[in-house]
Amino acid sequence: MLTVEKMNSTSHLFETASANQDLFIGLNQEDGETINGGVEEKFTIKNKTNFDITHLVDGVSWTLKPNESVDWTAWGGGILKFDTDGRNDYVNERSYDLENGKKYEFQKDLLAINLFEVA
Secondary structure, eight states: OHHHHHHHHHHHHHHHHHHHHHHHHHHHHHHHHHHHTTOOEEEEEEEOSSSOEEEEETTEEEEEOTTOEEEEEESSOOEEEEESSOOTTOOOEEEEEOOTTOEEEEEEOSSOEEEEEOO
16 A cells, blocks of 8 residues: 555656646746847858858857858847957957848958848
8 A cells, every 4th residue: 555655646746746847847938038038039140251250149159161051049139249350369349239030141341251131
């Protein structure tokens, strides 16, 4: 009889934990939306240069190879930061607030690498 009671207690424990886990997941999703503004932003970034471009999107570092493209889903505001000057001894950081549904490209002009909205 003791074994059966333990099994029933264990079964009840799993049912309670499962129900509480669903509640916990639901609350975490709501809290996450509150913390980050609840806005999911999706955008595409392509590297149209001949150089590797290392950049940050919402604090996450990523390196795009030449002609490589990446589709981002951002929850932290879609803030992109990168160094427009590729030299190691000089930093010219630029920051952009990327918009949902837009496409962007890194392109090189005469003086620097810049980010352009293309669609």
